[in-house]
Amino acid sequence: MIKKHFDSVDEMTYTTLSNHKPEDFDIFWKNQIDEIKDINPKIKLEKAFEDDFERATYYHLYFESFDNSKIHCKYLKPKTDKNTPLVIIFHGYPGATRSYFEYSSFLDQGIAVLAMDCRGQGGRSLGMQAPKLNMGPTVSGHIIDGLFGKKEDLFYINIFKDAFLSVNVGKNLKNIDKDKIYLAGSSQGGGISIVTAALHEDVKKVYLLYPFLTDYRKVFELDYDEIAYEGLRYYSRWFDPQGKHLEETFSKLDYIDAANFASKIKAPVIYGISLADEIIPPEVQFAVFNEIKSKKKLYQFKGFGHEKICDMEDYAIAFFNDNKSINDGIKIKCEEKDKNFSYKLISNGNDRLMIYLNQTIDMGAHYLRRFSNLNMDSISYEFTNDAELDKDNIEYLLSKYNDNYREIYIIAHRELCSFAIDLANKYDIKALILQGMTFDKEIIDKAKSIKSEVLMASCGLDFMEDMEITKEVSDSIEKSKLIYYPKYEYERINDYEDEKMAFLNKLIRGENINE
Numbered sequence: 001m002i003k004k005h006f007d008s009v010d011e012m013t014y015t016t017l018s019n020h021k022p023e024d025f026d027i028f029w030k031n032q033i034d035e036i037k038d039i040n041p042k043i044k045l046e047k048a049f050e051d052d053f054e055r056a057t058y059y060h061l062y063f064e065s066f067d068n069s070k071i072h073c074k075y076l077k078p079k080t081d082k083n084t085p086l087v088i089i090f091h092g093y094p095g096a097t098r099s100y101f102e103y104s105s106f107l108d109q110g111i112a113v114l115a116m117d118c119r120g121q122g123g124r125s126l127g128m129q130a131p132k133l134n135m136g137p138t139v140s141g142h143i144i145d146g147l148f149g150k151k152e153d154l155f156y157i158n159i160f161k162d163a164f165l166s167v168n169v170g171k172n173l174k175n176i177d178k179d180k181i182y183l184a185g186s187s188q189g190g191g192i193s194i195v196t197a198a199l200h201e202d203v204k205k206v207y208l209l210y211p212f213l214t215d216y217r218k219v220f221e222l223d224y225d226e227i228a229y230e231g232l233r234y235y236s237r238w239f240d241p242q243g244k245h246l247e248e249t250f251s252k253l254d255y256i257d258a259a260n261f262a263s264k265i266k267a268p269v270i271y272g273i274s275l276a277d278e279i280i281p282p283e284v285q286f287a288v289f290n291e292i293k294s295k296k297k298l299y300q301f302k303g304f305g306h307e308k309i310c311d312m313e314d315y316a317i318a319f320f321n322d323n324k325s326i327n328d329g330i331k332i333k334c335e336e337k338d339k340n341f342s343y344k345l346i347s348n349g350n351d352r353l354m355i356y357l358n359q360t361i362d363m364g365a366h367y368l369r370r371f372s373n374l375n376m377d378s379i380s381y382e383f384t385n386d387a388e389l390d391k392d393n394i395e396y397l398l399s400k401y402n403d404n405y406r407e408i409y410i411i412a413h414r415e416l417c418s419f420a421i422d423l424a425n426k427y428d429i430k431a432l433i434l435q436g437m438t439f440d441k442e443i444i445d446k447a448k449s450i451k452s453e454v455l456m457a458s459c460g461l462d463f464m465e466d467m468e469i470t471k472e473v474s475d476s477i478e479k480s481k482l483i484y485y486p487k488y489e490y491e492r493i494n495d496y497e498d499e500k501m502a503f504l505n506k507l508i509r510g511e512n513i514n515e
Contacts, residue, residue, distance in 0.1 A: 005276040007302055009286045017287050018218040020251070021260045028255060032157065033164060033199055036066045040172055041165055045075070048100060049498075053505055055079055055373050056107045058100050060124070061114065063169050065162050072124035073166065076103050076113040077175070085180035086170045087320060089115040090163060090196075093188035093212055093228050094139050096123030099497035101370055108372040109317050109326075112176060116166045118159050118188070127158060143216070144231040147252060156213065156256040163196040171202055180204060182320055183267075187228070187280065187306065188212040191258035194288070198264035206265065207316050209272040210306060214259040215284045217250050224281045259284075262291035269296040270319045272312040279306040308492075310364030317366055327365045334393075341393045344380045346372060352430075352508070353405040354378040357394065357420065358413040374504050376409070391419055398427060409433070409504070414464070414490075418443045421473075424450040431455070431507055433500055436462060436490040439469045447476040453513055454479065455503045457496045460486035481513050 006012060022028070041063035048058040061075040074097045078084055087106055091097050097115040106113050117123025122137050145155035171178045182205040185193035190211030197203045212228055219225055225232040240246065254260060269292055273285045289298055301309050318326045330344050346368045354371045356363060356378060368378040379397065383390050402408065407430040412420035417434040421443055424432060431453040454477050458470045467484075474482040481503070485493055506513050 004278050004281075005303075006282050007275065009273065009275075009282075009298070009300060012283045012286050017215050017259050017284075017291065018221060019215045019257050019259050020217075020254055022251065022254050025255065025260055028151070029199065032152075032161060036161055036165060037168075039066060039165060039168060041065065041071075041169055043169060048074070049502060049505075051502065051505055051509065051511070053373070054375065054508075056104065061169070063165065065119075065158075065165055067127075067158070069119055069158070069162070070126045071119060071162050071166070072117045072126075073097070073169070074100060074103065074113070074115040075173075076100060076107055077173075078107050078110055078112060080110070081175065083175050083177040084110050084112045085182060085320065086112045086114060086173070086176045087182040087184050087207075088166055088170050088196075089113060090183070090185040090189035090192040091115065091118065091121075091123070092186055094118075094121045094137075094142060096121065096494070099494045099501075101497040101501040102494075104373040104501070105313075105366050105369040106317070106320075108369040109321055111182075111320060112173075114166060114170045114173075116163065118192075119162060120155065125162075141231045141234070143213070143229065143253070143256075144235045147235065147249065151252050151255045154252070154256050159192065160195045160199070160256070163192050164199050167196060167200045167202055178202065183207065184316060186210060194258040194265065195261045197267055197269075198261035201266070203267050205320060206267050206269045207319065208269060209309065209312055210274045210277055210280045210285055211258060211288060212280055214257060214280075214288050216253045216257060218284050218287070219281060220246075220250075222281050222283070224279070224284075227279050229279075259288050259291060262288050263293050265292055265294050267294055268319075269294055270299065270315055271296060272299045272301060272309060272315075274304040274306060274309065275300055275302050276305045308361070310362065310367060313366035314364040317369070330365045334397075337396075339393060339396060341384065341390075342382045343397060344368060344382070346378045348372055348377060350375045350377045351406040352376045352409065353401055353407070354409045354411065355394075355398065356380045356411045357416045358411075359383045359390075359416065360413065370501075374501070374508060376504075377405070387415075394419075395423065395426075398423060402427060411500075414438050418446075421446050421450060424452040431504070433503070435459075435496065436465065437470050437473070438464050439466065439473050441469065444469070444472050444476050447473045450477060452477075452479075453507060454481070455500065455513070456480065456482045457493065457499075458482060458484045459488040459490060459493075460484065461489045464490065479513065 044062045046060040059075040061073040103113045117125040119125040119127030146153040183193040184207040186209035190208040191213030197206045354376045363380045371378040410420045411433045413436045417437045429452045433455045435457045474480045
């Protein structure tokens with residue numbers, strides 16, 4: 001049986017690539033880029049939110065690509081007349097750009113963001129497909145799309161060219177420092193970042209996490225051709241059941257294999273490997289890292305699969321800002337009055353405080369920095385295995401900081417949603433944001449007496465949520481907004497992230513949340 005979980009890259013036996021670089025690979029891609037490298041695409045900017053934000057502007061940016069496709073990006077710009085660095089972000093497969101709120105963490109450090117939606121996937125980009133415009137997203141099969149045509153017809157050829165042009169767009173935006181254009185991507189976004197960094201000389205730094213679109217042959221050999229790579233398996237089953245044409249297939253895919261671009265990267269790279277990844281083989285991740293010849297640093301994450309890795313996110317800001325100590329002092333050990341626990345604090349001298357409560361994940365500094373853009377300091381408590389002790393510690397923190405801030409806000413998940421309502425009855429809490437609620441009937445009467453403004457997300461596929469009780473709790477609260485997501489489980493929801501940001505901004509501006 002093939003090993004899929006590792007303790008270290010030192011254990012890996014497959015540290016070289018199985019893919020083959022075609023003899024005409026370099027000239028093929030030179031020709032592709034020569035045709036588009038001087039294009040400065042026309043852009044159109046639209047405000048993403050009705051309300052203004054004090055510290056940043058949020059846009060939908062559309063640019064016209066080489067084939068007249070309409071490519072959509074999220075563009076986030078700090079409100080400053082100074083030139084700022086720009087990080088261009090490519091998203092995972094086969095999704096879309098993440099929320100404006102999530103990307104706001106970069107704004108706190110004076111970095112603008114341009115996040116591109118890949119054509120034909122889950123975002124707003126519309127790709128040209130002769131003879132008409134492709135008006136809707138597709139959700140799988142992109143690796144093999146175009147295999148029956150010429151290599152120029154492969155789906156990812158167009159995405160790679162769009163990504164190249166996104167750098168042209170970014171460096172020509174107003175008040176962007178052309179010498180500080182960075183790339184960031186995880187999974188598919190990592191693969192696209194590898195290709196773009198190899199093709200575009202203006203890229204100065206690259207952040208990569210478990211890159212996808214790499215070494216299709218090895219993925220196929222290791223039986224990882226499922227989920228993200230499932231197109232390889234279906235193509236083999238449907239069109240080549242005896243495997244007679246595998247060499248022909250992979251020889252064409254070699255032209256869109258990000259591993260073949262890795263050695264061409266000139267910019268410094270930080271690279272994260274998830275050692276228990278069952279979607280992107282850790283062996284392939286490591287083999288691609290070994291192909292990179294520029295200055296690079298490897299981070300290994302034992303026990304992590306294809307998932308959010310907060311520590312890697314924290315490394316990004318330090319890397320882009322050349323500030324190794326940027327996260328120093330954020331984690332605080334509390335040993336006062338027989339207390340023994342830890343928490344993270346982002347303090348910028350604001351008079352509002354956000355307290356983030358989630359037992360399922362220990363959020364990093366990068367996550368908390370999104371609140372700074374709303375003029376909020378933020379705290380994230382690190383949970384133990386003792387629920388009652390945790391509640392005592394959280395309340396101790398609240399009492400400790402209560403007098404230091406004009407307004408206190410709380411984000412809570414799961415059973416902590418009820419606890420947040422209890423806290424709102426004891427303290428002057430400005431607002432609660434709740435998700436993944438596990439309410440019981442007893443909380444309904446408590447909810448009637450709170451004065452906090454409340455935003456709640458109810459998910460139709462969350463097996464732990466009783467939606468009837470959720471509705472009763474929401475109806476019991478004087479100032480409450482409940483948003484229903486019928487096809488979501490307990491998970492990150494892009495729409496809800498932006499709803500949170502808009503909700504908090506309205507409160508800060510003194511506006512009615514239901515208007």
